[in-house]
Amino acid sequence: xxxxxxxxxxxxxxxxxxxxxxxxxxxxxxxxxxxxxxxxxxxxxxxxxxxxxxxxxxxxxxxxxxxxxxxxxxxxxxxxxxxxxxxxxxxxxxxxxxxxxxxxxxxxxxxxxxxxxxxxxxxxxxxxxxxxxxxxxxxxxxxxxxxxxxxxxxxxxxxxxxxxxxxxxxxxxxxxxxxxxxxxxxxxxxxxxxxxxxxxxxxxxxxxxxxxxxxxxxxxxxx
Amino acid sequence: xxxxxxxxxxxxxxxxxxxxxxxxxxxxxxxxxxxxxxxxxxxxxxxxxxxxxxxxxxxxxxxxxxxxxxxxxxxxxxxxxxxxxxxxxxxxxxxxxxxxxxxxxxxxxxxxxxxxxxxxxxxxxxxxxxxxxxxxxxxxxxxxxxxxxxxxxxxxxxxxxxxxxxxxxxxxxxxxxxxxxxxxxxxxxxxxxxxxxxxxxxxxxxxxxxxxxxxxxxxxxxx
DNA sequence: ACAAAAGTGTTGCATATACACCCATGG
DNA sequence: CCATGGGTGTATATGCAACACTTTTGT
Numbered sequence: 001x002x003x004x005x006x007x008x009x010x011x012x013x014x015x016x017x018x019x020x021x022x023x024x025x026x027x028x029x030x031x032x033x034x035x036x037x038x039x040x041x042x043x044x045x046x047x048x049x050x051x052x053x054x055x056x057x058x059x060x061x062x063x064x065x066x067x068x069x070x071x072x073x074x075x076x077x078x079x080x081x082x083x084x085x086x087x088x089x090x091x092x093x094x095x096x097x098x099x100x101x102x103x104x105x106x107x108x109x110x111x112x113x114x115x116x117x118x119x120x121x122x123x124x125x126x127x128x129x130x131x132x133x134x135x136x137x138x139x140x141x142x143x144x145x146x147x148x149x150x151x152x153x154x155x156x157x158x159x160x161x162x163x164x165x166x167x168x169x170x171x172x173x174x175x176x177x178x179x180x181x182x183x184x185x186x187x188x189x190x191x192x193x194x195x196x197x198x199x200x201x202x203x204x205x206x207x208x209x210x211x212x213x214x215x216x217x218x219x220x221x222x223x
Numbered sequence: 224x225x226x227x228x229x230x231x232x233x234x235x236x237x238x239x240x241x242x243x244x245x246x247x248x249x250x251x252x253x254x255x256x257x258x259x260x261x262x263x264x265x266x267x268x269x270x271x272x273x274x275x276x277x278x279x280x281x282x283x284x285x286x287x288x289x290x291x292x293x294x295x296x297x298x299x300x301x302x303x304x305x306x307x308x309x310x311x312x313x314x315x316x317x318x319x320x321x322x323x324x325x326x327x328x329x330x331x332x333x334x335x336x337x338x339x340x341x342x343x344x345x346x347x348x349x350x351x352x353x354x355x356x357x358x359x360x361x362x363x364x365x366x367x368x369x370x371x372x373x374x375x376x377x378x379x380x381x382x383x384x385x386x387x388x389x390x391x392x393x394x395x396x397x398x399x400x401x402x403x404x405x406x407x408x409x410x411x412x413x414x415x416x417x418x419x420x421x422x423x424x425x426x427x428x429x430x431x432x433x434x435x436x437x438x439x440x441x442x443x444x445x446x
Numbered sequence: 447a448c449a450a451a452a453g454t455g456t457t458g459c460a461t462a463t464a465c466a467c468c469c470a471t472g473g
Numbered sequence: 474c475c476a477t478g479g480g481t482g483t484a485t486a487t488g489c490a491a492c493a494c495t496t497t498t499g500t
Binding site for chain 3: 180182183186187190205206207
């Protein structure tokens with residue numbers, strides 16, 4: 001292939017991460033405000049351009065660090081967005097990821113070289129994001145709801161030593177519906193995506209067992 | 224962002240499609256032989272570079288047409304490959320798709336501007352592909368096996384008027400294992416990814432009902 | 447009439463759901 | 474001593490897997 005063919009040149013790669021959390025029962029997403037054109041002063045999902053010398057995963061880590069200060073969280077790829085006009089400057093492909101983290105455990109930068117603000121927003125109240133991030137966010141929410149119990153996607157929200165009632169409430173917040181306590185417990189334990197983590201806590205009325213996510217998610221192959 | 228920043232420039236997008244078929248009971252993949260460097264004379268999965276003015280989906284269609292003559296087939300995205308060194312010429316991201324088609328119904332071009340050959344290979348016998356296509360192919364096979372009954376991914380293999388025994392045999396070939404006839408039937412009909420398609424065929428000993436895939440795949444949300 | 451291919455049925459096990467009940471602690 | 478929150482159990486329905494039988498048709 002010809003590197004200088006104008007059909008191929010000037011293509012860029014956006015990395016986008018829908019960073020979710022559950023904040024006192026509210027399902028939220030982290031948005032940052034752009035400092036520069038295009039979409040100056042618009043809220044968007046966390047992300048930026050992928051460099052030449054990095055994988056999309058490493059680029060995503062770097063972008064999260066640069067634009068929010070957040071490090072050490074996992075994410076899962078869920079989509080690719082490729083409308084040629086999704087960015088006005090040049091052709092930018094977007095590779096989209098999803099993360100769920102604990103907003104209490106991170107200190108989010110509100111001012112960086114390229115962002116003028118950062119804030120957790122309730123999902124329902126988000127609209128009018130820059131680029132095609134409204135669409136990406138909608139897909140991310142859908143993906144999260146679908147995969148919440150078939151992977152360890154909540155591991156960063158509850159790294160360890162969490163109680164089942166806590167995980168239960170967070171799951172209800174994310175899914176936006178009530179789940180039977182007892183069936184939730186049975187389901188989570190039977191799928192083996194979590195396991196006991198030793199000790200008991202005394203926070204509530206009655207002490208509760210502590211759990212942690214297993215290293216690998218679960219796969220169910222049919223037939 | 225700065226368009227001319229060398230960190231971003233010279234990035235390209237590869238489109239790759241793992242095109243599968245079932246040929247007289249054999250699970251096969253379509254490979255093409257490269258005419259030019261890099262990986263000259265190597266077999267690779269069908270694909271090429273995405274242009275600036277097209278989505279990855281439209282680019283994939285164009286590439287299939289150009290390199291194999293195949294048109295009018297659906298495909299599903301299943302992965303992104305981003306090792307910076309996966310192509311020696313420049314940084315090429317790969318967006319990977321999967322299709323299952325009927326090799327009897329297509330005329331595959333063996334000579335095109337950029338390919339010197341094209342052939343259906345049995346999956347087990349494929350190795351040493353150019354680029355990182357060995358890895359992409361392995362992931363594609365895994366993805367297909369996992370999603371074979373939860374989507375209409377086989378629709379292009381059996382566009383309409385297929386019998387259940389036929390679909391049954393093809394599924395066994397793809398999964399590489401025996402499936403109980405009667406349970407297969409019940410499963411397929413209960414999930415509503417297929418529906419009756421009118422008339423009867425008289426090919427075999429006894430006439431069989433005809434089916435077709437429903438337009439949309441099936442989604443099962445838990446809770 | 448028999449073999450080969452298509453269709454239908456039954457039974458048992460596993461999983462899911464919708465419930466009720468017991469235990470520990472703080473006020 | 475009771476309200477709150479955490480843990481366990483059970484009955485029913487539903488889904489899945491393993492199995493046997495009937496029907497049609499070509500030879």
